[in-house]
Amino acid sequence: MCLIDLQLAMAKLYTDQSLRNNFLNTPQLTGIQLGLSDLEIKQLEASFYQINFFADSLKNKRMNEVTKFFHLSYSRLKNEFEELFDQYALTYLPSGIKKHQDDSEKFVNYINNIQTVNEDLKTLLNYELINFKMYNIKFCFKIKLFDRYLIDFLKDYTPQLLSRVDEKKIIYSKRYCIAIWIKFYPDGKLWHIVF
Secondary structure: OOHHHHHHHHHHHHHOHHHHHHHHHOHHHHHHHOOOOHHHHHHHHHOHHHHHHHHHHHHHHHHHHHHHHOHHHHHHOHHHHHHHHHHHHOOOOOOOOOHHHHHHHHHHHHHHOOOOOOHHHHHHHHHHHHHHHHHOOOOEEEEEEEOOOOHHHHHHOOOOOHHHOOOOOOOOOOOOEEEEEEEOOOOOOOEEEEO
16 A cells, blocks of 8 residues: 555544544454555554544544634533534534634534533524624624523623633523624724623
């Protein structure tokens, strides 16, 4: 096998959890499906720990990039957020030049489709996603009605205070909330109001 084919096989192992599990259970069969020689299969089998370590570090890097878009949500429910991202990472692999933004949007879509996820977390994730999108467009005027009241959360639980808040305590009321984003020119200030 040439170097390019070997690199492609390694990339598949790094990014596909089920393929890695298959390789761990049946290295010979999976290696042949990847087009690897017997020697290459034995070498990869011997370095399987490093392959798993590198694959985990790639997934953690992805999650760290996504958490930059959802700082409040991540700070609020770190463990649940990480578990949900681990589940999501198995379903989608981003590509392209704006892959972190794409990954973030797909992650929110994934969360929105899970019935067991707390509705307050879904609302906060959607709010943060819209907020990020509005910062990155030239002109905007957007009004969004949320079915959860975010004002108390946004006002009282800034990132400096989050470390003092019980992770599982959600403080939303059932009232509605309206958020408005306005940007008049490309490099202008984004005006943002929540009430």
